[in-house]
Structure formats: structure tokens, C-alpha cells
Amino acid sequence: MTRPLLVTGGAGFIGVNVVRRCLAAGIRVVNLDLLTYAGNRDSLAGVMDDPRHVFVQGDIRDRDLVARLLERHQPRAVLHLAAESHVDRSIDDAGAFLSTNVLGTHTLLEAALDHWRGLAEDRRHEFRFVHVSTDEVFGSLGSEGRFDETTRYDPRSPYAASKAGSDHIARAYRHTHGLPVIVTNCTNNYGPYQFPEKLIPTLILSALEGRKLPIYGRGENVRDWLYVEDHAAALVKVAADGRPGETYCLGGRAERTNLEVARVVSAALDRLSPRADGKPHAEAITCVPDRPGHDLRYAMDCAKAEAELGWRASMRFEDGIVATVGWYLDNRDWWQAIRRRGFAGERLGLARAAAP
Numbered sequence: 001m002t003r004p005l006l007v008t009g010g011a012g013f014i015g016v017n018v019v020r021r022c023l024a025a026g027i028r029v030v031n032l033d034l035l036t037y038a039g040n041r042d043s044l045a046g047v048m049d050d051p052r053h054v055f056v057q058g059d060i061r062d063r064d065l066v067a068r069l070l071e072r073h074q075p076r077a078v079l080h081l082a083a084e085s086h087v088d089r090s091i092d093d094a095g096a097f098l099s100t101n102v103l104g105t106h107t108l109l110e111a112a113l114d115h116w117r118g119l120a121e122d123r124r125h126e127f128r129f130v131h132v133s134t135d136e137v138f139g140s141l142g143s144e145g146r147f148d149e150t151t152r153y154d155p156r157s158p159y160a161a162s163k164a165g166s167d168h169i170a171r172a173y174r175h176t177h178g179l180p181v182i183v184t185n186c187t188n189n190y191g192p193y194q195f196p197e198k199l200i201p202t203l204i205l206s207a208l209e210g211r212k213l214p215i216y217g218r219g220e221n222v223r224d225w226l227y228v229e230d231h232a233a234a235l236v237k238v239a240a241d242g243r244p245g246e247t248y249c250l251g252g253r254a255e256r257t258n259l260e261v262a263r264v265v266s267a268a269l270d271r272l273s274p275r276a277d278g279k280p281h282a283e284a285i286t287c288v289p290d291r292p293g294h295d296l297r298y299a300m301d302c303a304k305a306e307a308e309l310g311w312r313a314s315m316r317f318e319d320g321i322v323a324t325v326g327w328y329l330d331n332r333d334w335w336q337a338i339r340r341r342g343f344a345g346e347r348l349g350l351a352r353a354a355a356p
């Protein structure tokens, strides 16, 4: 049996999709997740008892725990996704972002380095540490151009700054200590199992709950949208075939303004869950106060990942949105449990704006 992957954050949105993809491909997984507000056991329904999946509730900042897991399970690679991930929450309080994203990544790197150094030559040669990051580290684009692996870092939000810090420390462990680190920088993901604080599930659930569909500012901000299953496929490929020391930029080739996103979501809802009054869902789209420091545009050039890994996002944005709306309609229990645990869809990221 091949050696497993150690996936961190495998009860979060992208992590769950990665775990499911690995198991479907016959890859064993050790899943380390703290189960913060964003982690969700329910998302692992059906795979929790799979003997090829070992779930460990624990903290990436717990070095002894990480060391024990590396020693016991001898993973071929670490796929590091655990993070605080929501920009709006980082505006309200950046502390947890620095702690988990920067210091937690450092703890994981330290434990991985110790482990890697003690491996036999062939296993040391195979080992990979894949650090999963975001396009937000690159700052904001104007109406032209795209980010790529050579783009200068210019993070603007506390979230982006914490991810930039973690990227730098991960690369430093490659350059200084030789640890076979690979960094991926990815655009906005959407799809099944996304916590309903992010734009697309917020729009879907607002519509299903009969509320306004909020978009920040005038809805002009542009993001490149990647279907989460395409991202999961890319990460599994990077862990298998990525070259140590390299960065891979990943994206969906699907740039849309937030207003366009809201309209596509509304159209999918019109098809799959029409309003009782027969009116289009788009009628409920409403502009709300903008996010402080909201970056205007992100876009990604993924040519390197496509050429080297033979990977390309395959889901068309409009089809992915239909699939995503369908998933939230078919999985009401999943998101209604989140509502019962206390997240009602309230606006985040304006706490400081309200202060004098």
C-alpha cells in the first residue's frame, strides 16, 4: 500500500474536497484538523469511517502531536491547508491569523524538517511539503494583467499578510534547510462544503432564506473563480509531480465581477429553486457597505501549472455554479446545522469601521 498524505485542514472547505479526491484515487490520508468554527465533521460524512482515512482533531501549532503523526504514519507528503481563511474576520481580529497561518506553518515546517532529516535516502528524496496559499498575497490588479509565479508580493489585508508570511517562511525552509517545499497560490474557490461566510454560499443561502443578496460596494471587484474539485485535483497532482522549490499558480480562467457572480447564482436559483412570487432572484441583489481596503481585481496566469503538471481547470463557471446551488439545495441539513451552531450569516469585517 502506498504511503499516505498528511493533510492539514482536511475538515475545511478545500481540505474536505482534497480528502475525498485522495480516497477516490486510492490514496490514504491522515487528516489533522483543529475543528475551528470553519472545520466541520459533517463534511466528512461517509469518509470518517473509511479505514484509509485517519482523522485527528488537533492543532498544527502542537509540535509534539505533528511529530508523532509524522513518525507513526510516515506520510509521503504533507499537504498543508489548515489556516484561518476569511478576510473579513482578519479585519475584525488578526491575532488568530498570525498565530495559525504564520506560527502554525512554522511549527509544521520545523516538525517536517526534523522528520525529513531522519528519513532514509529514498524516502527523503520522495518527501514533499506542499504549502497551499492564495493569490491575495500579490495585492490588487488594475483592469489589465494577471498574476504569475514571478509577481512581487504586496498583501493588503491582514489575512493576505499572514499568508504571505507563511509563504515566505515555507520558501525559506527550502532555501536554508533544503526541505522539499512547494508553494501553490490559488484564486477564489467555490463549490460544495464552503462555510457560508464566503460570497457564493452567502448569496445562495440568503436567497433560500428569503433575504437580500448582499454584494460589497458596487459589485465591481473581480475575482478569478476556481471550482474546488478542480483545485483538489491540482493539489493531488502537485503532491505527486510538483518540483521541490517551485511555485505553482492555480486558477480557473473565470474572471467575474461580484455583480456578475450574483447574477449567475440568481439565474441558477431561478432554474433550481424559483421564488414563490415568480420574480427573479436577481431582484434581491443589494449593494452593502464595501469591505475596508477591498482589492479591486485578482486574475491568474496558470500557464506553468498547466504545462508542467498537465492540469487544467475543467469546470465552466456557469456549470459549477449550477452544481454548487444544487449541492446546497440537496444538503440543507449540512448548512442548517451551521445556522443552529450560531452563524446566522451576519456581516463581518466592519467592527472597526463602527468605532469612532
Ligand SMILES: NC(=O)c1ccc[n+]([C@@H]2O[C@H](COP(=O)([O-])OP(=O)(O)OC[C@H]3O[C@@H](n4cnc5c(N)ncnc54)[C@H](O)[C@@H]3O)[C@@H](O)[C@H]2O)c1
Pocket (backbone or CB within 6 Å): 008, 009, 010, 011, 012, 013, 014, 015, 032, 033, 034, 035, 036, 037, 038, 039, 040, 058, 059, 060, 061, 080, 081, 082, 083, 084, 085, 086, 100, 104, 132, 133, 134, 135, 163, 185, 186, 187, 188, 189, 190, 195
Ligand atoms: N477558499 C479559497 O478560496 C482559497 C483560495 C486560495 C487559497 N486558499 C487557502 O487554502 C487553504 C484552505 O482554505 P479553505 O477555504 O478550505 O479554509 P477553511 O477556513 O474552510 O478551512 C480551514 C480548516 O483549517 C482548520 N484549522 C484552522 N486552524 C487550525 C489549526 N491551528 N490547526 C489545525 N487545523 C486548523 C479549520 O478547522 C478548517 O477545517 C487555506 O490555507 C487558504 O488560505 C483558500
